[in-house]
Amino acid sequence: MTKLLEIKNLSVGFDTSSGQFMAVQGIDLSVDAREVLAIVGESGSGKSVAMLAVMGLLPKTATVTADIMTFNGHDMLTMTSKQRREIVGRDVAMIFQEPMASLNPCFTVGFQLEEVLRFHMKMDGKARRKRAIELLELVGIPTPAERLNSFPHQMSGGQCQRVMIAIAIACNPKLLIADEPTTALDVTIQKQILDLLVKLQAEHGMGLIMITHDMGVVAETADRVIVQYKGRKMEEADVLSLFESPKSPYTRALLSALPENATGDRLSTVADFMKNEAANAGVAP
Amino acid sequence: MSEIVLEGRNIVRDYHVAGGLFGKAKTVRAVKGVSFTLEKGKTLAIVGESGCGKSTLGRILTLIDPQSEGELLIDGKPINIAKDRVTPEMRRKVQIIFQNPYGSLNPRQKIGEVLGEPLLLNTNKTAAERRELAMQMLVKVGLGPEHYNRYPHMFSGGQRQRIAIARALMLSPSLLVLDEPVSALDLSVQAQVLNLLADLQDEFNLTYVFISHDLSVVRYIADEVMVMYYGEVVEYGTREEVFSNPQHSYTKTLFAATPKSDVASIKARLEKKKAAA
Numbered sequence: 001m002t003k004l005l006e007i008k009n010l011s012v013g014f015d016t017s018s019g020q021f022m023a024v025q026g027i028d029l030s031v032d033a034r035e036v037l038a039i040v041g042e043s044g045s046g047k048s049v050a051m052l053a054v055m056g057l058l059p060k061t062a063t064v065t066a067d068i069m070t071f072n073g074h075d076m077l078t079m080t081s082k083q084r085r086e087i088v089g090r091d092v093a094m095i096f097q098e099p100m101a102s103l104n105p106c107f108t109v110g111f112q113l114e115e116v117l118r119f120h121m122k123m124d125g126k127a128r129r130k131r132a133i134e135l136l137e138l139v140g141i142p143t144p145a146e147r148l149n150s151f152p153h154q155m156s157g158g159q160c161q162r163v164m165i166a167i168a169i170a171c172n173p174k175l176l177i178a179d180e181p182t183t184a185l186d187v188t189i190q191k192q193i194l195d196l197l198v199k200l201q202a203e204h205g206m207g208l209i210m211i212t213h214d215m216g217v218v219a220e221t222a223d224r225v226i227v228q229y230k231g232r233k234m235e236e237a238d239v240l241s242l243f244e245s246p247k248s249p250y251t252r253a254l255l256s257a258l259p260e261n262a263t264g265d266r267l268s269t270v271a272d273f274m275k276n277e278a279a280n281a282g283v284a285p
Numbered sequence: 286m287s288e289i290v291l292e293g294r295n296i297v298r299d300y301h302v303a304g305g306l307f308g309k310a311k312t313v314r315a316v317k318g319v320s321f322t323l324e325k326g327k328t329l330a331i332v333g334e335s336g337c338g339k340s341t342l343g344r345i346l347t348l349i350d351p352q353s354e355g356e357l358l359i360d361g362k363p364i365n366i367a368k369d370r371v372t373p374e375m376r377r378k379v380q381i382i383f384q385n386p387y388g389s390l391n392p393r394q395k396i397g398e399v400l401g402e403p404l405l406l407n408t409n410k411t412a413a414e415r416r417e418l419a420m421q422m423l424v425k426v427g428l429g430p431e432h433y434n435r436y437p438h439m440f441s442g443g444q445r446q447r448i449a450i451a452r453a454l455m456l457s458p459s460l461l462v463l464d465e466p467v468s469a470l471d472l473s474v475q476a477q478v479l480n481l482l483a484d485l486q487d488e489f490n491l492t493y494v495f496i497s498h499d500l501s502v503v504r505y506i507a508d509e510v511m512v513m514y515y516g517e518v519v520e521y522g523t524r525e526e527v528f529s530n531p532q533h534s535y536t537k538t539l540f541a542a543t544p545k546s547d548v549a550s551i552k553a554r555l556e557k558k559k560a561a562a
Binding site for chain 2: 213268270
């Protein structure tokens with residue numbers, strides 16, 4: 001069976017005043033349809049950048065190279081930006097971390113939701129309205145018909161994130177990329193959003209990529225996990241074996257930094273781990 | 286019994302929403318009668334979702350907002366900032382650390398000035414003394430004297446939170462209110478900051494009020510836990526009591542919503558998924 005998204009040896013570099021900075025270095029990654037892949041790492045590990053490269057959302061200062069980057073049979077590397085625009089938003093959609101910041105404050109939720117439908121599905125006004133109400137209902141927003149006329153500032157953070165999800169799934173995408181979808185939210189709301197994402201994924205048979213730094217979120221949602229550190233892949237495993245017997249020392253360090261795994265008075269930190277590593281290797285950190 | 290640093294007796298906070306052309310003025314009761322006592326050197330965690338009044342309570346404890354009703358006692362002295370002027374000594378006793386280290390530091394102020402300002406405003410120390418104390422504090426929170434002349438944008442999120450902690454400690458307070466100090470930080474950086482807070486608590490015998498919605502962090506750091514829901518305290522007890530035997534349904538909901546990362550619950554989830562497919 002062919003993979004939905006397949007990436008081999010992806011590297012992303014940024015031109016900076018002090019030379020090129022490599023944010024992602026030789027990442028291999030693949031997602032099947034109906035699979036939940038989690039990419040875990042600290043900030044600066046290049047987990048978001050890798051996915052932005054797939055979406056073609058990186059600024060001009062970035063150089064993306066890869067041996068293979070295909071989505072659903074399309075080669076994403078040689079594609080023109082016009083072809084890319086047709087796929088991005090329809091077949092691949094992305095949800096960002098800050099729901100308040102990613103919705104346009106000047107337009108109603110309904111307008112922003114219908115914009116996707118107009119652009120990608122070429123629906124007429126009536127059909128768009130109907131579909132928009134349907135979508136808001138699907139993501140669990142009460143009184144959807146009235147809510148279409150609300151502006152983002154009139155809704156709570158959790159509701160805005162639901163609207164973002166509604167926009168992302170509006171065209172029944174084959175792949176949904178969620179970049180830290182719950183980091184800005186409370187635990188009770190986080191639980192609702194995660195449940196919603198997993199439910200939609202199962203019902204629509206989507207592939208889902210969860211980008212997160214929260215091991216708890218990984219444990220609650222993922223089938224397979226990639227652990228990334230400083231732009232490199234440290235480990236790839238299915239979720240159970242990752243938590244049961246992490247192979248990479250970095251993964252072990254991440255897991256032991258969880259407050260619930262604290263032994264004694266101190267939490268072990270990843271910095272401690274890097275120091276030990278360096279000491280064992282006999283080089284300075 | 287060790288001494289009680291902080292005591293609240295039936296604290297209430299009302300916010301008045303002004304009426305508009307059509308709307309009527311109304312009163313929102315954000316904190317509905319909260320009572321507690323906190324001993325020196327202990328940590329009280331206040332848990333709840335956004336909008337439950339936990340930050341409002343934090344602001345009252347830090348003498349930023351006055352309480353509408355009820356009594357607040359710091360070191361046994363009743364204080365109500367709506368009625369009395371707050372003395373510099375009072376101000377010095379309580380400090381706060383905010384959630385977002387990107388928002389709570391002035392981008393145009395060098396770190397040295399950030400740390401020196403509380404001393405400048407509240408004490409008569411000379412510039413040389415202030416500089417000396419700021420340098421010492423930087424080392425205490427795990428930064429270095431070389432950071433004295435840098436600007437906030439040159440630091441990472443974890444480092445900025447260390448600066449915010451250093452600033453709060455400049456006046457050697459006895460009580461520190463921490464309003465979600467680690468929820469904007471990554472897991473591993475979160476662990477570093479929590480370790481730092483634990484070290485500082487031992488070193489200076491600090492009392493913490495730790496506001497958070499993350500139960501796994503609370504379980505690690507707190508001695509006593511208070512769960513708030515719509516301005517009311519629904520659960521209050523020692524960490525062991527609250528975590529082993531939650532009474533209120535909201536506390537139970539909170540526990541259920543916290544992601545579980547132990548192997549057994551992952552297994553259960555995967556099996557459930559398999560059965561559904």
